Amino acid sequence: MSTSSKKQDENQLVWILTTRGFGSEINNLLYSINYAKHNNIQLGVVSSFWNFKYEQGLNDYFIIEEYKDSKISFLLSIYEKFLEPLANFYKEPKFSYLAIQGLKFFQSSKDNKVIFKENLLSFFFLKTKNLLGIKYDLMIETFHKIRKFNFDQRNLDREAFNLKINEILVDFWKLTPEISKEIEEKKRKFNLESIENYATFHIRRGDKVAQATMEDRVYKVEEYIEKLNYLNSSIKTIFLMTDDYKVFLELKDVAPNFNIYTLSNPISTGHDQHTFNKNTAEKKRQLGIDLLTELEIARKSEIFIGSRGSNIFRLIEYFKLKDCFDLGDNTTEL
Numbered sequence: 001m002s003t004s005s006k007k008q009d010e011n012q013l014v015w016i017l018t019t020r021g022f023g024s025e026i027n028n029l030l031y032s033i034n035y036a037k038h039n040n041i042q043l044g045v046v047s048s049f050w051n052f053k054y055e056q057g058l059n060d061y062f063i064i065e066e067y068k069d070s071k072i073s074f075l076l077s078i079y080e081k082f083l084e085p086l087a088n089f090y091k092e093p094k095f096s097y098l099a100i101q102g103l104k105f106f107q108s109s110k111d112n113k114v115i116f117k118e119n120l121l122s123f124f125f126l127k128t129k130n131l132l133g134i135k136y137d138l139m140i141e142t143f144h145k146i147r148k149f150n151f152d153q154r155n156l157d158r159e160a161f162n163l164k165i166n167e168i169l170v171d172f173w174k175l176t177p178e179i180s181k182e183i184e185e186k187k188r189k190f191n192l193e194s195i196e197n198y199a200t201f202h203i204r205r206g207d208k209v210a211q212a213t214m215e216d217r218v219y220k221v222e223e224y225i226e227k228l229n230y231l232n233s234s235i236k237t238i239f240l241m242t243d244d245y246k247v248f249l250e251l252k253d254v255a256p257n258f259n260i261y262t263l264s265n266p267i268s269t270g271h272d273q274h275t276f277n278k279n280t281a282e283k284k285r286q287l288g289i290d291l292l293t294e295l296e297i298a299r300k301s302e303i304f305i306g307s308r309g310s311n312i313f314r315l316i317e318y319f320k321l322k323d324c325f326d327l328g329d330n331t332t333e334l
Contacts, residue, residue: 017050023311054281202306205244
């Protein structure tokens with residue numbers, strides 16, 4: 001390989017969207033763009049493995065130029081058909097000790113031990129990448145470095161950081177004409193744009209507040225009403241973002257004097273990412289458009305109330321920049 005070719009590889013990063021939640025994937029993409037811009041690195045984006053895809057990936061919803069490389073496509077194919085099932089197999093309790101010991105035995109690089117400690121999937125992914133001759137960095141190798149960079153930038157100056165991410169987000173957020181049309185049709189049924197002021201509540205249940213994960217606490221609907229009345233008691237219209245329809249019924253019960261709207265399905269009982277990933281392509285498309293509609297409504301609301309422990313909260317905060325209120329004490333979340 002020539003010196004110029006090596007230099008090109010060193011200044012290139014390919015970000016791959018995977019199977020995390022929508023907010024997590026989009027926020028991490030924004031952070032990767034911020035990192036690449038700061039370090040003058042050429043960034044390519046691959047979303048063919050993204051869990052919200054129903055045909056192509058990000059291009060199903062957004063106007064974006066995807067990075068094309070047959071080696072990456074082949075690597076993701078191996079990942080999907082062999083590496084991920086293998087790693088999941090070894091995550092079973094009876095194999096977990098064997099997986100850790102096997103990983104320690106096969107690893108030769110000290111750096112790899114730090115980055116991929118106890119992570120069989122990442123280890124095999126990296127080894128396969130090297131066998132295919134992919135020289136530039138992939139998301140899986142730089143994920144923690146990029147997160148730390150953005151974490152440090154945010155802690156240095158939160159306002160400046162949010163402004164920077166807002167610029168990146170607005171530049172990225174170009175919906176396709178077809179998706180924009182479907183979103184507008186859904187928004188029209190609420191007619192919120194004719195209302196001078198409305199608030200958006202984001203109340204999540206499901207896997208994020210489940211006993212097994214406890215990524216955040218359960219917030220009572222009364223807390224949202226109390227916060228809204230404190231901030232602006234004249235607002236009597238609420239748009240509710242929730243993954244559990246029972247929350248909508250609870251909110252209507254405790255706030256009978258409010259007009260409350262939601263896109264939540266009456267059969268919704270709380271989001272579970274593992275279950276979502278098993279949905280058909282068409283079902284993912286429907287849920288994707290519903291979420292994008294919620295985001296478009298939330299970013300235009302006078303007041304947004306939720307928990308910064310949620311990636312969706314932080315995404316909306318990057319859009320609005322102000323009038324987003326955290327019910328918890330999640331100042332360290334990124």
